Amino acid sequence: AGGYEPDPLFDTGRSIASFAEDADGELYVVDFVGGSLHRLVPDGVVAEREVPTLLSATGCMDPTDPSRPGASLIPYTINVPFWSDGADKERWFALPDGAVMSVDDHGDLDLPIGSVVVKQFRFDGGAPFETRLLMHHEDGSWGGYSYRWRADGGDAELVDAEGAEAEVAGRQWTFPSRANCNSCHTEAAGRVLGLEVPQLDRDMVYPDGRLAPQLATLQHIGVVGEVPAIPRMPSAADAASTGDRARAWLHSNCAGCHQPAGPARAEFDLRWTATERNLCNVPPIDDMGIDGARLVAPFAPERSVLLQRALLRGSDEAMPPLGSAIIDAEGTALLERWISSGGCN
Numbered sequence: 001a002g003g004y005e006p007d008p009l010f011d012t013g014r015s016i017a018s019f020a021e022d023a024d025g026e027l028y029v030v031d032f033v034g035g036s037l038h039r040l041v042p043d044g045v046v047a048e049r050e051v052p053t054l055l056s057a058t059g060c061m062d063p064t065d066p067s068r069p070g071a072s073l074i075p076y077t078i079n080v081p082f083w084s085d086g087a088d089k090e091r092w093f094a095l096p097d098g099a100v101m102s103v104d105d106h107g108d109l110d111l112p113i114g115s116v117v118v119k120q121f122r123f124d125g126g127a128p129f130e131t132r133l134l135m136h137h138e139d140g141s142w143g144g145y146s147y148r149w150r151a152d153g154g155d156a157e158l159v160d161a162e163g164a165e166a167e168v169a170g171r172q173w174t175f176p177s178r179a180n181c182n183s184c185h186t187e188a189a190g191r192v193l194g195l196e197v198p199q200l201d202r203d204m205v206y207p208d209g210r211l212a213p214q215l216a217t218l219q220h221i222g223v224v225g226e227v228p229a230i231p232r233m234p235s236a237a238d239a240a241s242t243g244d245r246a247r248a249w250l251h252s253n254c255a256g257c258h259q260p261a262g263p264a265r266a267e268f269d270l271r272w273t274a275t276e277r278n279l280c281n282v283p284p285i286d287d288m289g290i291d292g293a294r295l296v297a298p299f300a301p302e303r304s305v306l307l308q309r310a311l312l313r314g315s316d317e318a319m320p321p322l323g324s325a326i327i328d329a330e331g332t333a334l335l336e337r338w339i340s341s342g343g344c345n
Helices: 178-184 214-220 242-254 305-310 329-340
Strands: 016-021 027-031 036-039 065-069 074-076 088-094 116-122 130-136 142-149 156-158 164-168 171-175 203-205 211-213
Touching (some): 142 178, 203 214, 211 214
Antiparallel strands (some): 016 027, 074 088, 088 116, 116 130, 142 156, 164 171, 203 211
16 A cells, blocks of 8 residues: 565564564564474574584494484384375484483473484385484574485485475375474474384384383483373284274374364364363364365264375375375374274374
């Protein structure tokens, strides 16, 4: 109305919910999707969270063979992996010297500043094609960084902050952007997914071939404190009910966003420890054009939006909303069996 033309000053690559200036004159923006806070710095200033461009130079992996963990990394495994389009994953974490992880009432482990979590991806036992680092920075923020392996397998290179798309082993693969990482590793979920009591409560075969209870081992080496009594999530080898398996799948694949204080619009709780999930016969925000749609309609998977979204890809209605191009056939079949048998909360 006043004849002014907008003049963009910067592009954060994030979904800005708000911005403000602190008492020192520093300008901050709030990321709506990731639920994180970011300080703006002048162009040319080296960011505090700059990381090496080569995986071999990060200090996390063996510099002579970056596909292998460095001496400071501790391996771990979980009961119910997040679906990653059929990729196999190796997992490690590292803590500052002398650090001990505390555990909250829901079983989430609190990794102190200076911690790093590493996840490495392969298809069908082949060479690694991606390695991700999740770092707890000195300012308290978390940053995710993706490294894409070179064709010769000698090292992996840091992917641009905007992420990348590529074909890997005949499949379309997304190398996540920095914002994508925090969109899934939400503040509500404690940023680190998988490092939690119900997931870690299992035996593990360690690199020396020793089979041992994982939680007890982590306590024995002094990196985990007192552990609350929380039912373990069933692994593929466990005899468990369809309901328990379905609830475990929902926790691993959906609870990062769908829990109290999570960034999702729909107010239901998919955590393993939830006592009331608010799913049963609840009308959804978006009915997807389905007559009589419900979040979960017992005995009616065709009217259950929770399942129908999981059966989509390449759509704004798909769940998960990013990072997956292939439907989890086993996971969605499990949800369908659960709902068909009257499963709900």
